Amino acid sequence: MAGNDKKSKNFLVSKIGGQQLIVLGVIVALFAFFCIKSDIFRSYTTILSMLDFSYFVAFMAIGVTFALITGGNDLSIGTGMVCYGIIGGFFVTKLGLPVTVGFVITILCGVLMGCFNGFLVAILELPPFIATLSTMMIARGLGSIVTGGSSITWPADAWFKNIFKISIGEAKYPLGFVWVVLAVTIMTIFLRHTKPGRYIIAIGSNKEATRLSGVNVIKWHMLAYIICGMFTGFAGVAYSATFPTIAAGSGAGLELDAICAAIIGGTSMYGGSGTIFGTLLGVYVMSILKTGLPLIGLQANWQQIITGIVLLVAVFIDVVRGKKN
Amino acid sequence: MKKKVLSALLSVAMVATLLVGCGGSKEEAAAPAPEATTEAPAEEEAAAPEATGEALHFEIVSKGLQHEYWQAVKNGCESKAQELGATINFVGPASESDIQPQVDMLNAAVEANPTAIGLAALSTEACMDAIIEAQSQNIPIVGFDSGVPGAPEGAILANAATDNYNAGVMAAVEVFNLIKDKLAAGAVIGVMCQDATGESLINRGLGFIDKMAELVAAEGLTVTVQGNDKYVSDSKVEVTEGADVTLEVKVPASVDNTASANDATALLQTPGIIAIYGSNEFSANNLVTADGNIGKLGKEVVGAGFDSGETIIAAVRDGRLAGAITQAPVAMGEKLIEMLYAAANGETVADVDTGCQWYNAENIDNPEICQNLYGYTAAE
Numbered sequence: 218m219a220g221n222d223k224k225s226k227n228f229l230v231s232k233i234g235g236q237q238l239i240v241l242g243v244i245v246a247l248f249a250f251f252c253i254k255s256d257i258f259r260s261y262t263t264i265l266s267m268l269d270f271s272y273f274v275a276f277m278a279i280g281v282t283f284a285l286i287t288g289g290n291d292l293s294i295g296t297g298m299v300c301y302g303i304i305g306g307f308f309v310t311k312l313g314l315p316v317t318v319g320f321v322i323t324i325l326c327g328v329l330m331g332c333f334n335g336f337l338v339a340i341l342e343l344p345p346f347i348a349t350l351s352t353m354m355i356a357r358g359l360g361s362i363v364t365g366g367s368s369i370t371w372p373a374d375a376w377f378k379n380i381f382k383i384s385i386g387e388a389k390y391p392l393g394f395v396w397v398v399l400a401v402t403i404m405t406i407f408l409r410h411t412k413p414g415r416y417i418i419a420i421g422s423n424k425e426a427t428r429l430s431g432v433n434v435i436k437w438h439m440l441a442y443i444i445c446g447m448f449t450g451f452a453g454v455a456y457s458a459t460f461p462t463i464a465a466g467s468g469a470g471l472e473l474d475a476i477c478a479a480i481i482g483g484t485s486m487y488g489g490s491g492t493i494f495g496t497l498l499g500v501y502v503m504s505i506l507k508t509g510l511p512l513i514g515l516q517a518n519w520q521q522i523i524t525g526i527v528l529l530v531a532v533f534i535d536v537v538r539g540k541k542n
Numbered sequence: 543m544k545k546k547v548l549s550a551l552l553s554v555a556m557v558a559t560l561l562v563g564c565g566g567s568k569e570e571a572a573a574p575a576p577e578a579t580t581e582a583p584a585e586e587e588a589a590a591p592e593a594t595g596e597a598l599h600f601e602i603v604s605k606g607l608q609h610e611y612w613q614a615v616k617n618g619c620e621s622k623a624q625e626l627g628a629t630i631n632f633v634g635p636a637s638e639s640d641i642q643p644q645v646d647m648l649n650a651a652v653e654a655n656p657t658a659i660g661l662a663a664l665s666t667e668a669c670m671d672a673i674i675e676a677q678s679q680n681i682p683i684v685g686f687d688s689g690v691p692g693a694p695e696g697a698i699l700a701n702a703a704t705d706n707y708n709a710g711v712m713a714a715v716e717v718f719n720l721i722k723d724k725l726a727a728g729a730v731i732g733v734m735c736q737d738a739t740g741e742s743l744i745n746r747g748l749g750f751i752d753k754m755a756e757l758v759a760a761e762g763l764t765v766t767v768q769g770n771d772k773y774v775s776d777s778k779v780e781v782t783e784g785a786d787v788t789l790e791v792k793v794p795a796s797v798d799n800t801a802s803a804n805d806a807t808a809l810l811q812t813p814g815i816i817a818i819y820g821s822n823e824f825s826a827n828n829l830v831t832a833d834g835n836i837g838k839l840g841k842e843v844v845g846a847g848f849d850s851g852e853t854i855i856a857a858v859r860d861g862r863l864a865g866a867i868t869q870a871p872v873a874m875g876e877k878l879i880e881m882l883y884a885a886a887n888g889e890t891v892a893d894v895d896t897g898c899q900w901y902n903a904e905n906i907d908n909p910e911i912c913q914n915l916y917g918y919t920a921a922e
Contacts (some may be wrong), residue, residue: 262835269835270800339802366637367609368823368853370917389835430619460799461829461853466637470796507800511808516770517795 222535236483236534237457238412240498244505251509258512267381267508268391272381273455274296275397275500277475278402278482280448281347283441283495285479286408290443291336292472293330293352294449299468300360301326301453306369306463316375323457324450330356335439353472360466368464371457378458393455397497400451404444405493417441467473476526478503481531483539502527581590597629601651601883602660603644605687606635610916611871611893615687617913618875619660621871625884628657633694641665648672652681654732658882661698662687673697682885686878688742699885702877704869705895706742710749710821713846713867717750717817718757720844720864724816727786732809732818734802735793738772739881744846746821747773751789755779758787797826806832810843817844823851830857839863858903859921865902868914873897892918 265535277294284291305323308314326368330352336347371378381393409412416437419427428434457463482499484491506527604612621637623630631654641664649672651659659676661683663669672685673693682699689701689831708819721731729817731754735747751767755778758765767779767793774781779789792809794801809818818839819824826847830839838863839845839883847854847866857863874896881891901911912918 265835361637462851508804511804521795
């Protein structure tokens with residue numbers, strides 16, 4: 218019996234991965250804890266709100282996982298997401314273009330910034346932290362310049378708002394979660410089962426060895442940042458759908474939520490390992506904490522301390538694993 | 543070979559990206575240009591009347607020009623200046639973080655040798671040299687909006703500004719009138735503030751808390767306040783266990799929409815909640831966002847906001863928000879010019895509260911109100 222248990226456990230561990238299993242347990246525990254402590258947390262509307270505010274973090278986190286896997290980072294995703302949403306919204310509200318055009322522009326801006334980040338990191342070989350710190354500032358300034366410092370309010374009836382939450386009669390359904398799960402599935406297959414995905418992981422474990430084995434490391438390294446940029450574009454759309462008014466120059470700090478999520482989900486800060494599914498789990502650890510802590514009457518600054526401790530534990534696990542390997 | 547072609551393609555893509563970037567910066571360079579050009583003729587104008595020693599010219603340095611709020615201040619200034627027969631030159635940096643450009647503008651304003659200067663400083667410290675220079679030339683300075691906080695005594699004659707505490711009091715009175723009948727033991731009133739550091743925001747919150755507590759107590763109910771420590775300790779309300787009515791103050795740890803909206807979600811579902819006040823555009827927007835899933839605003843819960851913007855205006859129109867407070871930037875501009883005029887004539891000037899207004903679905907289209915609202919469009 219005992220042997221059988223061990224076997225099934227090993228099977229689970231190999232399929233989902235050790236850290237993910239822990240994180241999944243943490244999610245269940247946190248969820249149960251808040252459900253017991255707070256009537257409000259149990260309500261459907263709270264869960265719905267929690268999901269609403271998780272989509273843009275999830276998209277950013279999926280993107281930044283690719284940058285992290287290469288051993289890099291992308292700090293430009295927070296202000297970038299806001300900037301792209303603002304630029305897209307500017308074309309719609311101030312220049313009168315159709316919502317669809319604004320939608321495409323938002324995503325395109327993300328891809329362009331991804332190209333630029335990739336250029337800086339993969340071709341110019343700048344340290345990713347510094348390169349993307351610069352583009353983070355650039356994105357922050359750019360959004361303000363485009364709108365002249367004022368905020369942008371996308372039309373309230375923009376169609377893409379309904380792709381994240383649909384109303385059937387009185388009831389509202391979190392459709393955005395479907396897109397997030399779809400994105401996770403596609404990007405997991407890409408990362409695990411396609412050549413480019415495997416090259417990206419290889420670059421993160423040992424760039425030089427990968428290059429020597431004949432892989433065009435510059436190309437695939439860049440691709441990781443372009444994917445990150447594209448998902449930041451998606452995040453910009455999700456953010457615009459969730460919050461009616463986007464303030465120019467905001468968004469600093471949101472990248473950290475996404476990076477935290479990826480690291481909690483088991484993506485290594487040293488590069489070379491990480492899963493998209495783990496990142497998704499990390500996103501929901503963050504979301505549950507952000508939603509649940511205010512509901513049990515904890516003051517805002519304590520919420521940050523607790524989130525900080527959770528991140529510390531996750532990084533500690535990463536370091537311990539790094540030493541083992 | 544293939545590698546070369548690819549890298550060439552990538553380089554082209556990069557250059558294209560750079561060009562896009564440069565395109566953006568060109569826009570940036572172009573943006574402040576109109577300000578510069580409006581400034582130049584004004585300087586000439588300034589020089590001319592000075593020579594004749596008769597006409598009045600005021601230089602006004604605001605915190606920005608792009609935001610509609612400042613445009614409204616400018617409109618108020620222009621109409622009043624015309625009425626009084628003075629000329630003005632209204633300038634401001636591209637954003638409220640452009641401290642150095644504002645200092646340059648202030649220096650230019652002093653050099654123009656105007657009759658008086660109106661100033662809303664981004665950084666008092668950075669503006670100090672120019673202020674001293676103006677003093678040495680006997681050019682009076684009047685502060686407006688947030689004025690020139692911490693300026694040495696005598697440097698600034700007076701301020702034309704919104705009294706944010708009074709604005710909070712006004713919100714409390716309006717909200718109280720709407721919830722008077724619902725007040726009972728166990729009632730909760732929510733207060734959402736963006737932060738606990740900005741003086742004007744703190745006053746907006748405290749004005750509301752103090753007045754609301756006073757009004758509730760006058761109904762014969764006990765009242766307490768809980769939540770953010772800064773607001774709780776600075777308010778005049780005594781913290782008591784088991785009071786009938788609770789004022790719950792929520793301040794997010796950072797200016798993050800999600801955190802604020804989560805606070806609103808929690809407040810909206812708190813048992814006994816009868817009203818929620820969002821003390822600026824950020825808080826009120828997130829209150830409206832959170833209600834999207836809950837749908838209690840305008841029904842069980844009275845919502846009140848502050849400032850304007852498209853989201854708040856739409857919510858006021860359809861009744862989700864019972865109303866909101868707006869500052870009166872047009873009146874601020876008018877008062878500022880009156881004060882500059884008085885100062886130029888050697889009269890003593892004192893601080894003026896430029897006032898604020900409560901707007902709701904009924905009076906929002908009143909010209910007296912809507913001239914002060916940014917993001918306003920007339921009802922269809």
